[in-house]
Amino acid sequence: MRGSALLASAVLAVVVGYVAADDPRETVVSVEVFTVALAGAEDAGLVFTRVEDRLVGGINPDQRARQLARESTSELRLIHSTSWRWQSDGRIVLTYLAWAGDGSLAADARLLPALAPPVPTDPLHPRPPEIAELDPLAHGLRHLTFLLSTSADGSVAEALGSRACEQLKRLQPTVAGELP
8 A cells, every 4th residue: 555655756846846836825735534433333325424624834735634534533443545536726635544443533524425427537638527416426435445346465355354344245346546
């Protein structure tokens, strides 16, 4: 997973440099963290929280994402950078998916609705025309499913636990860079 963090940092540097060179306004970069956990009883689904904060003072986005996730849970098991996107207000949003231990999410956690299947995008226009609030979360969960299926040492499955793995295996896996 360190390689993906390095790649994300390189992409961020290029994106921020490109946007800043093209637009005289300050480029705002924010970190968005979806923290997910199993909802109580067996097969009750997933619950999540979402928090977003602007990056300031040269802080490492991975570090800020961990801080934000820990504000939502007392038991952080896994965190992974899953996507980035440009918003029409000029912001760059880095999205992270965090997995929390069962029953450890804040009381304001919301039940995750059923996810629609991923929708293919135009290869020359990878950004969908509209991105709904839960689209980055759905993408992140599908990407986590991909990581679960390709983790040679089993570290992802170990971090998640068997019940969470069963929930994720119901989703169609996708690799980073393919937003539904």
